[in-house]
Amino acid sequence: MRSQTLKLLCKISYFNNRIATKDNTLCILLFLLIVLSFSRSANSKSLLHLRRGDSISVEGDDFITSPDNTFTCGFSGMGSNAYWFAIWFTNSKDKTVVWTAHRDMPVNGQGSRVSLRGDGTMVLTDVDGRIKWQTNTTNTDVAAAELLNTGNLVLKNRQGDILWESFDVPTDTLLPSQLLTKDKRLISSLRKGSLESGYFNLYFGSDNVLSLISDSPQISSLYWPNPDYDIYTSGRTNYNGSRFAVLDDMGVLFSSDHYQANASDIGFGMKRRLTIDPDGNLRIYSLINSTGLWMITWQAISQPCQVHGACGTNGICVYAPKPKCICTPGYTANDPSDWNAGCKPMFNQTLLNLGVKFLEVSQTDYFGSDLYYKPNFTLEACWNLCRSDSGCKGFTYRTWGNGHCYVKSDLFNGFTSPDFPGSVYIKLPRSLQVSKPSIFHDSSTMCESRGAEILVGSPSMYNIARKTVRWGYIYSFCLALGVIELLFFVLGWWFLFTKHGVPASVEAGYRMISNQFRRFNYAELKKATNNFREELGRGGSGAVYKGVLADDRVVAVKRLGDVVQGEDEFWAEMRTIGKINHMNLVRMWGFCSEGRHRLLVYEYVDNMSLDKHLFNSNFLGWKQRFAVALGTAKGLAYLHHECLEWVIHCDVKPENILLDGEFQPKIADFGLAKLFRRDSPGSEITRIRGTKGYMAPEWALNQPITAKVDVFGYGVVILEMVKGIKLSNWVVDDADNQKNPLQSFDRTVKEKSEGGNSSWVESIVDSRLEGNYSRKQVATLIQLGLSCVKEDQSKRPTMAAVVQTLMECEDETNKIPDRM
Known part of the structure; x- marks a missing residue:
């Protein structure tokens, strides 16, 4: 090789002399450039095997690659002087590491090396020669180390038999065809950008069930499958003791307890990995070859705050709107940059002997650590039980049925949810001044005023109305x-x-089919809809047709208009929408993207849209109207705060609220705003930015678009539900406000409600109800609706706060007679 290179240099030198004998400088520079290039290539080499006696140095550029170049094995650095012997995806943008030899003991950036010794062991040594890691292959006939196309680093003998493999000692990632068995577990990294071991584990428990557990120094807590249900309700079985799980080449995760999950891009040809991430969630990732970036195609936990231990001891996971950690009131973070460390009290425990108070944090609970559980317990009795027990840190009171009391010995990882029917009461010294955290940015409109603190001996303690949620x-x-x-x-x-x-x-x-979300072809949807014969409705984004799939499911097929995305981008958006699942959202079963055809396949909802049951003779009674208002709020709160992708609907109106067989609401057309241009001329602007009358002012004012545009639309909808008339048909007596009936209505409500006279409600509510409604609920919906349609978006409540307000009024529905 060197002799050939020298001959080449001589020829180049001779050629340059023939052309320009006086330009010796150019020849010398060219000569030096080639020599340096040759020197560099000689020091960098890609190996398919590491033979016995060979080694790889941390300073060098040597590494082992798989035959197809998918994986690389060598030293990977992080920080200033920390290196790991690792395996990573060669073509991923961030060189994603899938395995490390000794993740908790990195080696020095100088003098460290990996050697395949003469006794058959592969050894990692630090700068001082100390062994940091080695294989258990002493005195074997190991001949070479090899990295397979699967990402498995193996030691083989001369006959090709595998004597050791990295697949047997996984870290935080499972690769396709790699088995996770009863004596192995995946352990998350401590934090993003770190390789050291964290606190979340995927493993098989003694019950033979594949599980996720938070195993922090303070406490261990199982969180997947949901511990609130038995294993059979979760779709598992414990009768198979073989205990194995595998991710196959199609993107199907299967385990011996009969659990199965499919990647949304199911099929061959994708590079995938199953990783337990630092946030405790288990996810399947697919590599996008064109960008080198990873795409989430499945995850075990749809709501991140349901991961136990995500915010540590005395922490609370909130959606604002994305998940974040805060400390329990009266506590402060041990390390603001590391929520695994949790929070510590801001007070001395002896202060509790001088008097205590309880701070209520609504729609919040803490996982586990129950000293006592008391069903059918009053709030007063639960309060007394915690006050008298020195081991009690607080209690949760769930307001369903006759009330349930959970006395907590630890405040381990709290969470908030608009759907949680109850509050937690934090036990604090009377002298400690703390305020209630603004978890939901509470609305100013409440059914009943409630103080933030309940003091020992305070009369207000005994006057709190018990709330029951059915x-x-x-x-x-x-x-x-x-x-x-x-x-x-x-x-x-x-x-x-x-x-x-x-x-x-x-x-x-x-x-x-078992994935419940799939890609359809155009021919089968054309057949399912009988050539798009029965049209159910038509809106700004396209027409909707009724159809019946081959498996007899009745569906609604929407033909979209001018979608601007390419096929790959459209597919990515569909996978995102397909992961969203809530009882108050219309479920998407799949989509079609062929050429110019873009179709969406939804579940069929029996009773059409809300406008068909509100603005004509077949109108809803008050019980149904309030249930629709609450369910719609829950669906929007889920989109804004809890689902995998935080989605703004952009067109909340009665036509996009469908009613099922029980007249429960299901929001349609969410997630479609991204599929169209926002800056196109003509009617498309109106279509994407909402519908006249339901559009928030910020659209016209060119202000930033946030989830508050949905709050505005929702406010108009519930005011229409109260009046039973479309906003466009409201009669405006005030000539100055004929172009803005909402301002006129706001002024009318203020004038009529002055003096505390409740008769103003009768003059506003839909007269067709003939008095069969809750005056308190009507007043709440009116005040809530007016707060939602304020011009200043910062003064509008969040949808989570709306849910909280409505749930406190829900019991009033039981006092209303059914409409005949």
């Missing part, structure tokens, strides 16, 4: 649905794996 029927429905789905899964499993000779195409089709 959740039993919801949980019963969900349980029944879960049993049906479980039965379907078991039958499908039996059919696939006990019947021999099932074609691979049938099995693949079943896997796609």
Whole structure:
């Protein structure tokens, strides 16, 4: 090789002399450039094998690559002088590490090396020669180390037998075809950008169930599958003791406890990984070859605040709107840059002996650590129980049925949710001055005024009205649905794996259907809709047709208009929308993207849209109207605060609120704003920016668009529900405000409600209700609606605060007679 290079240099030198004998400088520079290039290439080499006696130095550019160049193995640095012997994806933009030899003991950036010694062991040594890690292959006939195309680093003998493999000692990642068995576990990194071990584990418990656990120094807590349900309700079984899990090449995660999850881009040809992330969530990632970036195609926990330990001891996980950690009132962070460290009290425990008070934080709870659980308990009795017990740090009072009391010995990782029916009461010294955290940016409109603090001996303690929320029927429905789905899964499993000779195409089709979200082709949707014959409705984003799929599901198929994204971008948006799931959102079953055709496939909702049951003779009674207002608020709060992607609807109106067979609301057309241009001329601006009458002022004022545009639209909707008349048909007596009926209505309400006379409600509410409504609920909806349509978006409440306000009034519905 060197002799050939020298001959080449001589020829180049001779050629340059023939052309320009006086330009010796150019020849010398060219000569030096080639020599330096040769020297550099000689010091950098990509190895397919590391032979016995060979080594790799941290200072050098040597590394081992897989034959297809998918994976690279060598030294990976992080920080100023910390290096790990690791394996990473060669073509990922950030060189994503999938395995490290000794993740908690990095080596020095000088003098460290990995050697395949003569006794058959692979050894990692630090600068001083100390062994930091080694394989258990002493006195074996190991011949070479090799990195396979699967990402598995193996030690082989001369016959090709594998004597050791990195797949047997995983870190935080499982690669396709890599088995996770009963004696292995995935352990998250401590924080983003770190390789050292964290506190979240994926493993098989003694019950044979694949589980996620938070295993911090303070406490261990299982959080997946949901510990509130038994394993059979979660779709698992503990009768298989083999205990294994695997991610296959199609993107299907399967475990021996009968759990199965599919990547949203299911199919061959993608590079994937299953990783337990520093936030405690388990995710499947797919690599986008064109950018080198990773895309989340499945995750175990849809609501991040449901991960136990995400905010440490005495921390609370809130959605603002993205998940973030705050400390429990009266506590301060141990390390603001590391929420694994949790929070510590700002007071001495002896101060509690001098008098205590309780600070209420609504719609908040803490996982586990229950000293006592008391069903059918009053708030007063729960308060006394915690006050008298020195081990009590606070208590949760859940307001369903007759009330449930949970006395807490620790405040381990709290969470907030608009759907949580209760509050936590934090036990604090009377002398400590703290304020209630602005978790939901509370609305100024409440059914009943409530103080933030409850003091020992305070008369207000005994005057608090007990709130009851009727959740039993919801949980019963969900349980029944879960049993049906479980039965379907078991039958499908039996059919696939006990019947021999099932074609691979049938099995693949079943896997796609079981995912409940798929990509359809245009021909099957054309057939399902009978050539788009029965039109259900038509809106700004396209027409909707009724159809029946091959599996007899009745669906609504929306044909979109001028979608501007390319096919890949459209597919990415569809996968995002397909992951969103809430009882008050219309479920998307799939989509079609072929050429110019862009179609969305939704569940069919029986009772059409809200406007069909509000503005004509077939009108809803008050009970149904209030239920629609609450359910719609919950759906929007989920979009804004809790779902995988925080979505702004941009067109909240009665036509986009559908009603199911029980007249429960389901919001349609969420997530579609990104599919169209926002700056196109003509009608498309109106279509994307909302509908006249429901559009927030910031659209016209060119102000930043936030979730508050949905709050505005929701405010108009609930005011229309109270009056039973579309905003466009409101009669405005004030000539100065004929172009703004909302301002005129606001002025009318203020004038009529002055003096505390409640008769003003009758002059505003829909007369067709004939007095069958809750005056308190009507007044609350009016005040809430007016706060939602304020011109200044900063003065509008969040949807989470709206849910909180309505839930406090929900019991009033029981006092209303049913409409005949």
